[in-house]
Amino acid sequence: MNTQLTVPMKVAIDMPRQVDDEVAGDIEKESVFVSPAIDRIVVSEDGKSATVVLKDRRNLDAVMDKAARFLDVMAKQVSGYEIKVFFETKRKDEGPYQRDVNSGLVERGWLHDYGKGQVAYNGPVLKLARLINEKAAELYKREYDATDGHFPALVDSETLHKCGYFDSHPNAVTFIGNMVEDFDAIEEFRAANSCSEGAHMPPQDHVHMDGMCLNPAACFPAYPTLKGKRYQTGECFTWMGRVFRYESRNISGLDRLFEFNVRELVFVGTDDYVKDVRNRALPLVEELASFFDIDCKLQTATDPFFATVSAAKKFWQAAQEVKNEIKIPVLDADGKTTNIACGSINLHGNFFGERFDIEDTEGNAAMTGCVGLGIERWVLAVFTQHGYDPDRWPEAVREKIFD
Numbered sequence: 001m002n003t004q005l006t007v008p009m010k011v012a013i014d015m016p017r018q019v020d021d022e023v024a025g026d027i028e029k030e031s032v033f034v035s036p037a038i039d040r041i042v043v044s045e046d047g048k049s050a051t052v053v054l055k056d057r058r059n060l061d062a063v064m065d066k067a068a069r070f071l072d073v074m075a076k077q078v079s080g081y082e083i084k085v086f087f088e089t090k091r092k093d094e095g096p097y098q099r100d101v102n103s104g105l106v107e108r109g110w111l112h113d114y115g116k117g118q119v120a121y122n123g124p125v126l127k128l129a130r131l132i133n134e135k136a137a138e139l140y141k142r143e144y145d146a147t148d149g150h151f152p153a154l155v156d157s158e159t160l161h162k163c164g165y166f167d168s169h170p171n172a173v174t175f176i177g178n179m180v181e182d183f184d185a186i187e188e189f190r191a192a193n194s195c196s197e198g199a200h201m202p203p204q205d206h207v208h209m210d211g212m213c214l215n216p217a218a219c220f221p222a223y224p225t226l227k228g229k230r231y232q233t234g235e236c237f238t239w240m241g242r243v244f245r246y247e248s249r250n251i252s253g254l255d256r257l258f259e260f261n262v263r264e265l266v267f268v269g270t271d272d273y274v275k276d277v278r279n280r281a282l283p284l285v286e287e288l289a290s291f292f293d294i295d296c297k298l299q300t301a302t303d304p305f306f307a308t309v310s311a312a313k314k315f316w317q318a319a320q321e322v323k324n325e326i327k328i329p330v331l332d333a334d335g336k337t338t339n340i341a342c343g344s345i346n347l348h349g350n351f352f353g354e355r356f357d358i359e360d361t362e363g364n365a366a367m368t369g370c371v372g373l374g375i376e377r378w379v380l381a382v383f384t385q386h387g388y389d390p391d392r393w394p395e396a397v398r399e400k401i402f403d
């Protein structure tokens, strides 16, 4: 038996330059995408070196070379942007935060975790998820008279390419694979599975990808439907989107799912219209947080782009204040407080207007923006902040969640 290949092995490596905690955190998270031979990369506390934890020590030189190139790119990231806070809500509930809500909900039978970044839920979890979604939809209807809609969970690669997704988040894409239209290949697949104990996947050359993907951002499927529109002022759309982001080994309970739901608001039109909708969205998010009586902050942020694009795009996002993130504190299993991003308010400039031929009546590419609320993360946050005792929940919420 060759135990040499299965025993984890740690190799120290110098950082090309010292990094701060924020970049160190990004490195650890992104390191699952570096090599199949690497379990993870952990940066030392002083940010000057890193430990590469290997799952497989074959081709060590090539693997370490790849790790070094990854660290080189990541260490160029600029962090520590000045964070601007737009508002902060404070809850009235004086009870303690509930730790490890993911396990607590599973124990109560309200949540089923399949273990691969998907969850099923029922009872109070389902009722809360619905209430968060409906309450947000109601606010968008009241404030903007937003048009409700429905969009598919599959999106084609041409749309994703136009949206710039492959360029920003290539690691998070999920392609759809189908059996080749071949009698023998299909029969081979059928026969392999007819009496087998476990599932047998077809060989790679029997599967083809025709460019269909699982949609990774709620607003993308809306833009092709707006092609050719000409706006004098603008329009708002809202819907519940099903979203998929491949997280590899980073999946974790309700806080980091592969498949989740997003209440989306898209606004499109003239510069004035889009800015106005965005400005009015800030107090709406505040109203939503107050309705659920939670501690919550809205602040400037940058997207977690893939390593090689991070530096330039992050700088642009931070400099323009085009992304505001809804941060809500939760407790992890160890009782440590982390602020998770439960949604964002984004301005896209005329990016989508140009790419999808949407204009104002003057002939300028239309401006767009969106607000996305991650429903399952809101559920996690509300349960964390109020626990399982209905008496601690705000009355308007309690009577809808607990019978």
Ligand SMILES: [Zn+2]
Pocket: 217, 218, 219, 220, 264, 346, 370, 371, 372
């Ligand atoms: Zn969006």
